[in-house]
Structures are given as structure tokens and as C-alpha cells.
Amino acid sequence: MDKKTISRRSFIGKTSLVATGASLVGPSLFGAPAILKNYGKPNSKINGVQIGVITYSFRSMEDQSAEATLQYILDCGVSAIELIGDPAEVFAGRPENPIDMNKMWGLRRKKRDEELTEDEQKELDDLSAQQKDYDSRVSEWRKSDHKDKFAEFRKMYNDAGVDIYAFKPRNTFGLENSDHDIEWGMRMAKVLGADHVTVEHPSDDAHTLRLGKLAKKHGVYIAYHGHEQQTPTLWDTALEQSNYNALNLDLGHYVAAGNDTPLDIVRAKHDRIKSMHLKDRQTPQNNKGNLSWGTGDTPIAEALQLMRDKKYTFPGTIELEYKVPEGSNAVEEVKKCLEYCEKALK
Known part of the structure; x- marks a missing residue:
């Protein structure tokens, strides 16, 4: 028996109670109270702030199948994700x-x-x-054409209570990629229900112009992620080029890059941020460490409270990058990050 079969059976077994509960209220939940429709499903929207997780956070887990990844998300109690391409693409038959x-x-x-x-x-x-x-x-x-398999993937996740707000397929939106590759990624994002795709900022104005035009063609935003090259003006040219160019701000990397007032960019560009990665990094003066939440220099709690108070609609995405402690695993650590968010927002 292979891992995928084991994972599928485990997932079905663990969710059978939810299915049984649904069957007890009749053949359809149409018109039923929301509490019944959402019974047994995760909810990581806290006081109006959607907390999600990027599935890259589970890269250290042994089973990387679509079913296992979904179970990790459910075990964490997360209801929305930025999906790295691997689980969906392998599910759809990628080599x-x-x-x-x-x-x-x-x-x-x-x-x-x-x-x-x-x-x-x-x-x-x-x-x-x-x-x-x-x-x-x-x-x-x-x-x-892989639309049917991606639609099947989306249904599996949505039925379990997990929405996909962003898609980041591997090696799809780069300078070397064809328009066909890029448009494929955008089409599949829409099939998955995502309103934006994410990609590393290319630091190439011609390429962000190209991506912005293709994003407009497909009606899906392209949000540029940054590491330590992030500055308050990194995205300005791309944002001017197209209304479909946006930010996938990484608050932790932004702090490690030496930007002294990280909340300023959130306030200034909130209407162009599609999602924001959350991690706790240190400033350059403190060696730029990537630490467990609450022990670094990144104002995660303050950023979440700003999102809550200003009613910003973009999700905050947990990205687990600090070293998993001995005896723990990625699922347990993402749970801790979500608990940190809950305490900050309550």
C-alpha cells in the first residue's frame, strides 16, 4: 500500500464524523443555520482577520500528497491557504x-x-x-488540459472547509518561462478559487510589465514576494504598470532587510497588498535570525491588530521558517503560530 492510499484512507477516516453529522440533517444543508453547514470545519478568521498558512510550511512532513497536506491544514485549525503548487500539480499528474x-x-x-x-x-x-x-x-x-483535476482538488479542500486564496506554482512566472507557462498558472489559480498568484519579485521592470498584462487578461492578480531586497519603494514601478500587479509583503524579511518602521508600508500600501507573510525575524543589528514567534523583532501582533482595527481585507499568511524544535513537527509549530495570532487579535 503506498503513502497516497494510506493518506487518503486516513483523511477519509478522520473526516467521516463530519460527513455522518451532515447526513443526519438531511440530503441538503441548503437553508440550514451556518453552524450546521460549518460543523466540524476549521475557522481561522479571527475578529475579521483571515489567518492562513502557506503549504510550504509543511515541507518537512514526510507525506506531501494532496490528502496529507489537507490533513495537516485541518489539524492546525486553518481555514484558508496560499497553496504551493506541488500537492495540486502532483494530484493532477505532473511528472x-x-x-x-x-x-x-x-x-x-x-x-x-x-x-x-x-x-x-x-x-x-x-x-x-x-x-x-x-x-x-x-x-x-x-x-x-488539467482543469478537471484542479477542480477536483479544489472541491476536496473546500468541502473540508479550506479555501485557497493564493496559488504559487513552482517555476511558472519567471523570466525564462513562456507565456503559455504563465497563463497556465493563472488559469489554474482561478480554477482553484484563488484571486491571486504569488511569485518572487524579479527586479526586472520589463518582466513585471509582462506579468501585469497577462494578469489583467486572466482577471487574476499577481502578487510579488520579497526577501531582504524589500524596501518601501520596491513595488512602486510594478504597481504603476498595472492595477493587477500587487504585493505579497513578507513582514519578517522586511524587518531583516533593515526597514525601521515596518508597519508604515502596511498602512501606505494596504489597498495593493493581496496577502502578507508572517514570520518573526530579527533586525540586521540582531543578526537577522528567524525565530519562534514572539522572540524576534517583527511586530506581528501589532500588524495583526492594525489589520483588525483598520478592517484590511488581505489575509495574514503563517510561513513556518524557523527551525522546528526537536520532538515537535511542522503541524505543531503552525498551531503555535495560529495561537499567537489568536491572542493578538482577541
Whole structure:
């Protein structure tokens, strides 16, 4: 029996009580009180602020299938997500990835932090070459229609009480990608129910112009994520180019980049922020650490309270990037992050 089968059975078993409860109230819940419609489903919208999680947070969990990922989300009590492409794309039949992505991400992070050794650089170069070959096979796969499988994926998640507000497919919106790749990602986002896709800010004005035009064509926003290159003006050109260009602000990285008043950009650009990543990083003076929530320099609670008080509508997305403590796992740590949000917002 493979992991996917085990995961599917586990998911069905754990949610059977919800299904039984629904069947007891009749063949349809149409017109029933909301408490019955939502019985047994998660709700991470707290005092008007939607708290979500990016599924990248569960990258350390052994089973990465669509069913297992959904169970992780439910176990955390989260009701809305930014979906990294892997669970949905594999569910839809994407060619198997032979690359150890956790290894690649770790090496890329070390390179970004200028900590790579010579041998590690060679290893990263080899993995990058393999990635390029794999990306070409995925691009070919995307030439077929996968709407039905993505719609099936969405139904599975929505029926369990999880909405998908953002989609971040792997290696889809880059400079090297064809218009077909980019438009595929936007079309699948809409099938999933997402109103925006997310991508690393390319620092290329011609490319943000291109992406903005394609986003307008498909009626889906493209929200640019940043790391330590984030400044108050990073997004200005893209925002001027298209009303469909937006921010996927990362508050933790913004602090680590040395921006002294991080809440100012939230206030100034709230109407162009589609979602905001939450993590607790330190300032450059404190070595830019990525720490458990409440121990770093990022004003997570204050940002959430600003969102609540000003009635900003974009979600706050938990992104688990600090080291998972020994004896714990990603699900338990995301739960702690959600509890932190609840305390801040109550």
C-alpha cells in the first residue's frame, strides 16, 4: 500500500464524523443555520482577520500528497491557504520530480546568505541543471488540459472547509518561462478559487510589465514576494504598470532587510497588498535570525491588530521558517503560530 492510499484512507477516516453529522440533517444543508453547514470545519478568521498558512510550511512532513497536506491544514485549525503548487500539480499528474527540493532550498538559502562552500556551490549547480531539465518536462506537461483535476482538488479542500486564496506554482512566472507557462498558472489559480498568484519579485521592470498584462487578461492578480531586497519603494514601478500587479509583503524579511518602521508600508500600501507573510525575524543589528514567534523583532501582533482595527481585507499568511524544535513537527509549530495570532487579535 503506498503513502497516497494510506493518506487518503486516513483523511477519509478522520473526516467521516463530519460527513455522518451532515447526513443526519438531511440530503441538503441548503437553508440550514451556518453552524450546521460549518460543523466540524476549521475557522481561522479571527475578529475579521483571515489567518492562513502557506503549504510550504509543511515541507518537512514526510507525506506531501494532496490528502496529507489537507490533513495537516485541518489539524492546525486553518481555514484558508496560499497553496504551493506541488500537492495540486502532483494530484493532477505532473511528472515526478527526481530532485531533493529540501536540499536545493537549503543550498539556495545558504547562497542568499553568502554561506555556501565551494563544494556546496558545485552541488547547487548540479541540482540547478537537473531542475532546468525537469522544468522543460513540466512545461510540456502543462500543454495538456488539467482543469478537471484542479477542480477536483479544489472541491476536496473546500468541502473540508479550506479555501485557497493564493496559488504559487513552482517555476511558472519567471523570466525564462513562456507565456503559455504563465497563463497556465493563472488559469489554474482561478480554477482553484484563488484571486491571486504569488511569485518572487524579479527586479526586472520589463518582466513585471509582462506579468501585469497577462494578469489583467486572466482577471487574476499577481502578487510579488520579497526577501531582504524589500524596501518601501520596491513595488512602486510594478504597481504603476498595472492595477493587477500587487504585493505579497513578507513582514519578517522586511524587518531583516533593515526597514525601521515596518508597519508604515502596511498602512501606505494596504489597498495593493493581496496577502502578507508572517514570520518573526530579527533586525540586521540582531543578526537577522528567524525565530519562534514572539522572540524576534517583527511586530506581528501589532500588524495583526492594525489589520483588525483598520478592517484590511488581505489575509495574514503563517510561513513556518524557523527551525522546528526537536520532538515537535511542522503541524505543531503552525498551531503555535495560529495561537499567537489568536491572542493578538482577541
